[in-house]
Amino acid sequence: MTGLPLLTILGLIPLVGALVVMFAGERAARSIALVFSLVTMLGSFVLWAGFDVAATEQFQFTEVYPWIPVWGVSYALGIDGMALAMIVMSAILVPICIIAARNDVAMVGGRRHRGYFAWMLVLETFMIGVFAATDVFLFYVFFEAMLIPVYFLINNYGGENRQAAALKFLLFSLAGGLIMLVAVIAVFFQGAGGPQGFLVGNLTGLTMNPVVENLLFLGFFIAFAVKAPMWPVHTWLPDAATAARPATAVLLVGVLDKVGTYGMIRFCLQMFPHASEWATPVVITLALISIIYGAFLAIGATDMMRLIAYTSVSHFGFIVLGIFAMTSVGMAGSILYMVNHGFSTAALFLIAGMLVVRHGSKDVRDYGGWQRVTPVLAGTFLVAGMSGLALPGLGSFVSEFLVMMGTFQRYPVAGVISSVGIILAATYILVLYMRVFTGPSPGSRLVEVDGVVSYDDTLPEGHGTRGAAGAVDTTTHDAAAMHEPATQGGVGTMTRPLPSRFTVPDLNGREKLVVAPLIAIFLILGFFPRVALDVIDPAVTQTLHLVGVTDPAPAVGAQNGSAK
Incomplete structure (x- = not known):
């Protein structure tokens, strides 16, 4: 490692932000979370600016520290162009989601501002970690750790059926993760072992028994297919995305699911090249x-x-x-x-x-x-x-x-x-x-004049008024008229009852x-x-x-x- 540990610093910024948010006032929670996410985004731009596209080594901004040497586990980070693209995308989406989620917590209750935005920042730390990890075991830790903030973002702050959707997401992800854990441990024993035995570089280019390599490939691929999500292990996604708040759904589908396809390239192809070719016909069929x-x-x-x-x-x-x-x-x-x-x-x-x-x-x-x-x-x-x-x-x-x-x-x-x-x-x-x-506009009346059927978009006086607080009033002051024949020049009938006309605001500045x-x-x-x-x-x-x-x-x- 040379210079500042930029990847570690980048990952710590949102984590520190989450801690600050938890001790801040309810009103300041979103603003503080936004500031820390913007700082993280600027930090990702620094990585992009310092990335050398002509470098010959696979990873840049590398950091390698002993973590659990007895088990061969290192705290090892590094990025190539693929990981950099994923990190920058994540860092851009998080502040956008925080701005968009201004009203999400109001639906759940003002007392839960802090937890909502704090979990988003914790999730950002894990997302950076999972894309930057160059130790297979460390990758697995971040891979599983991401489940925690996502589970609470759906379960605590989601909409209808949020608890069932969060549980289904958790069970599918844990099942895939446990299968991968077996493969993670097994692949270690295929390598040379030692204090840095889980480094991706040390597990690349190994000579393995074809059957063993195929089984290890499947262990990783199944977990990534669940995360991706691919048919037929995709059924958790629509439930989770529907129950989650829109900002949570963005981080779930827009970022977390990419860990699956990212893992296929980083681990399945790189560590098990022969098994990848062996499985290609089936994988393409599933795709x-x-x-x-x-x-x-x-x-x-x-x-x-x-x-x-x-x-x-x-x-x-x-x-x-x-x-x-x-x-x-x-x-x-x-x-x-x-x-x-x-x-x-x-x-x-x-x-x-x-x-x-x-x-x-x-x-x-x-x-x-x-x-x-x-x-x-x-x-x-x-x-x-x-x-x-x-x-x-x-x-x-x-x-x-x-x-x-x-x-x-x-x-x-x-x-x-x-x-x-x-x-x-x-x-x-x-x-x-x-x-x-x-x-036609919502609430329009279907009328027939001289044999020609059309929609009457005329807004009767008193319909679609807006209160002082900006709330939409969709009631009508003459409800019976909406169900009576609509006349024009003595001719015309209303073919079906329609809701009353209403007005709503277009996109505001935020x-x-x-x-x-x-x-x-x-x-x-x-x-x-x-x-x-x-x-x-x-x-x-x-x-x-x-x-x-x-x-x-x-x-x-x-x-x-x-x-x-």
Whole structure:
């Protein structure tokens, strides 16, 4: 280790912030948490600025200290471009979530401000640790420790069915973690042992019995598949994301789930290269099922938050597909996909949460015509949705394109099947937007004039008034009129009873502050993807070198060369 232990300092900042928040006043809790998260974000930018893309060693900013030498465990940290991208993404999302979560604790009770934001900061410390750990046992400690703050964020501060959802999340994660623990202990005995026997570098390139290597691969992969989440071990995700507050759902789906796909690259591929090739056909099959099945679940979902969670099952299928395509283009696309998915999912969850707060329902069927009521909210949701379906010009398009290109290089049939997921993604995003935001304004009356049926958007006097405190009054001063025939020139009937008209506020300044940086990131990564790829590419090259895989030769070029 040389210089300051930057990774340790970066991880300690939010942890210290959590302690300060717990001893602060209730009113100051969110502000203090925001300050510490912003300092952490600036620290991650310092790492990015100091990262050397031309370095030959795998990890930079390394720290190695003896922790439990008798067991071969070290406190070892270090990052490559992939880990750096994950840490920076996490550090950007946490302050955005804290700003967005201003009203979350008010729903639960003012006395719980401190715990809510303190758990968020504790979770940030563990997220930094899990991406920076270069000791397998230390990684496992952070991997399991993340369950604690997430469990309490869902169980204590979630919505309906939060306790059942938190328990299901915990049981699935613990089951996968325990399987991995057996593999962690077993892989130690495959190496040279010693005080630093759990270091990733010391467990890379080992010669193992093929059966043993395959079993160890499965031990790690199952845990990562649960975390990712992949079909068929994905069922905890929609329950947890639906029960959690939107800010918690962002950290759960946008960051924690990336630990699964990150672990597949860092540990499954690097430590068990032969087993990874052995398992590739099955893993690709599971990835394709996740892509298609998750998309169909999203199309059929009526709960808005559950729908967004199902889209992530499909997106993670693409990420895993790119990883196990074993091409530099596909793997770089997968890592970039992880980053883009984190930001696009954050925007969808947070904007949907803003909509739910205004209307009080997560059911898509309770909406319609909201672009007339909240045009700015509708516009930002549309941009987030376009990012989710990988519209050209937005960051997710670049990553999905790279994944598809890398897959076609080695597995063209899988590439063709996965392309169905692109069509389905457009379907569930556009159908969601149509159901929620298009159509007549809420509370419009359906009238028939001279045989022409249309909606009357006239707002009767006294409807949709706003109180002094800004609360929405959705009552009508003439409720009977809403159920009587609507007349115009003596002709017309109301075909169905409709709710009374109402007005709600569009995005306020704080909510725009939440959404604006996310949209800016969509555009930056869409038009200038090299900002991230320049850091990611060296990590991809090193990983594929350790696996012993090279890109397939272009088929067209080979044919042309032979013809000459």
